[in-house]
Amino acid sequence: MTQELPPRFDAQEIEKKWQEVWEREQIDRASDDPADGRPRYYCLAMFPYPSGNLHMGHVRNYCLGDAVARYKRMQGFNVLHPMGWDAFGLPAENAAIKNQLPPAEWTYGNIDQMRVQLKRLGLSYDWSREIATCRPEYYRWEQWLFTKLMEKGLAYQAEAEVNWCGPCHTVLANEQVVDGVCWRCDTPVERKSLKQWFIRITDYAEELLNDLDALKGWPEKVVGMQRNWIGRSTGAEVFFPIEGDTEGNNPTLDIFTTRPDTLMGVTYMAVAAGHPLAQKAAENHPELAAFIEECAHVSTKEADMATMEKKGMPLGINAIHPITGEKVPVWVANFVLMGYGTGAVMSVPAHDERDHEFARKYGLPIKQVIAPKEGEADVDTAAFTEPGVLVNSGDFDGLASEDAKQAVTRALSGAGKGEKRIQYRLRDWLVSRQRYWGAPIPVIHCDDCGAVPVPEDQLPVVLPEDLQPTGGASPLATHESFVHADCPKCGKQARRETDTFDTFMESSWYMARYTSPRNDETMLHREPVKRWMPVDQYIGGVEHAVLHLLYARFYHKLMRDEGLFTDEEGGSEPFTNLLTQGMVLKDGAKMSKSKGNTVDPNEIIATYGADTARLFTLFAAPPDKDLEWHEAGVEGAHRFLHRVWRLLGKVVAAVPEGGGDDAAVIDLRRTIHTTIQRVTHAFDHGFAFNVAIAALMELSNALQAFAPASPKGVEALREGMQALIAMLVPFVPHFASECHEKMVLKGLAVTAAWPQVDESALVSDEVELVVQVNGKKRGSISVPADADQDAALAQARNSGSIARWLEDVEVVKVILVPGRLLNLVVRPQ
């Protein structure tokens, strides 16, 4: 029985049809049945912020994830492939101000809208596990964990220097300060000292750094970025007494240095504007106070500081060199950062470029203590920053830098004047925000008891969802019924904390929550965590390399240390493999509203269908590279589907004509099975879907070119078509499903087994050998697969176009690469 296919397929119609079938059959559900014997696979794409509109970056991200999930299902895995919403955050407040709509309403509306768009793409999510982080059922556990961290001292409140924007009435992250001004209102940002909540990520610096080595499935780039971000450096902390403080009442001036070998070359000290010594010295020194004030108004964004002119003033006090006992003047300098190390440095102008520049500007002495191993260095002209041999350093003279570092450190610690020290660039995670649309920090401030964590039985601290932000102070801060609370300890009237969490808190643990998303007893159930975690494949943008991806690693370890799971159960790391997809570009620039170069996925889907959109995004570039959007390329992808559709018509109607196509059948079957091999390899190694799809196009071309002459030929043609359809499922599931049905194949395409390679189809009796003479291609010969050197050489000599290169020469060496080539090394006779 053959059926006539319509000349074109209707993408809109078949996509709607198959999406309904999949939903009815629940083919996307992950099974938590312990009796389910299938191996498990957790595939996760970074969940979106519900802005209301899907953009091409989302499409790319989720099509990649869906291809992986669908492939794994066909390979027989029980796949967890969930979706949710990173629903708290600033855009909702901005939209609320603009539209006079409470953020909650706006957010929930957007979620509904985006869910429809995602479903329209035919993405195989287990929607029964959907979560939205703005729901109290979700954030209550984050609040709970925070109270546990408070009890352990891992969460704390402290005064800190932060970026403050007056008009916006909030703290800003460093990323939100662009060229010293607020990204939203262009007001110069102030540095302000505020009491903020922190989580002690620095306690985990060592583990976070060391465990990077185990992340073999992560791009080196991301691992490197995290390594730099954590920024471990080893050196010494040195204590410089302050002159005139003979009783030792005052604290010493403590500095951190990675170059203790240069200690004898110190000619001055430099402290940050915020350093207590500077602050104290400024008290009765108006000029100094003015300078410090000036420093405070400069952005803390470090990239800006790099280009800043170096400025400083003497404090009028001296430190005492811990070894020589000499007086060393103390300066305040704008290049010293309060937030790194101790906020103070020893300055060695002879061997540090920065110190050198500063010393030259203010006429401070330059003392050489390191000499190059060979030759000399003119330290008056430029700093000599290489390691070398110590000079002018008393007992340490003659030591090499590396040895001197240890010797000096030992000498200092022996005398109680310093110690070995490991310093991290990483700072504690500031998690409080003076914003409304976020998870409330579960703390009650009592005049007597201080900051008291909200007891477990009073959680969640629910965020009132009907408030209207105005752009100034958070409406939470003045919302009486929210603020009023009794102290959980003493019962006295107290105030509720009105800051909310950084939204990175929610996204740090959602991957674990998907394993038991409706759990209302605990943060995580142990069994499902054990079943699914860690995530086998995580996919998302590289922009989260040191933010989300670092916080999530940290949070995972926090949950582990809270006893929610062990390393054995949940993995020591949350993400085994990471794929960072490239950006989607148009006209060479990242698509963005402000550039006006966006392409609306909805329009592409309406014009070509979801399958074409999926196919193009996966075919146009390797997943980790940027993708340039080309409408002509989209049309090309669409054309390919129609070519396959016509091919399908041919296959369905195929009847043998004539006879005797054994050799052609063997060739075709070899093409079919090498294609299966290539596509399978792409899925198992690096997800080069652009190459996999190219291979499928080749197969399609081969099938199109094949004219079956015998029943065997028809059979081979159908075999090839069936394999092609099955391998198209991860990329264009609706289209492949329709083809599967038209072929009258059993079951659903999306639950069919991934095609197997028939090894016997790969072997061939005859192989083509490329013949090279002295490494240059001179022709090719067809030889039996098991031909040896002599047989191949004899054959080559018989081949006219090759033989003439072998006249009047002596073959001195023969290299045969079986099945590939024959290289003849010759020299004139």
Added chain:
RNA sequence: GCCGAAGUGGCGGAAUUGGUAGACGCGCCAGACUCAAAAUCUGGUUCCCGCAAGGGAGUGCCGGUUCGACUCCGGCCUUCGGUACCA
């Protein structure tokens, strides 16, 4: 400065990891179908010489290893991304 990635036709990009460079697609050219156009199909398409057969050159640059190098080694150049007065 440091870390990372990359440099291959007009374009996006392939090359089973040392074995036919340019798969596949886009674009372009020619042809078929059509009154015509669109759509579709067929063929061609790295550059140079040549009517052709054929030959030569060729994967950022310079050298090296090898029978053989886009691939490995040494030295540069360029572009992109990240990051930095980190003491």
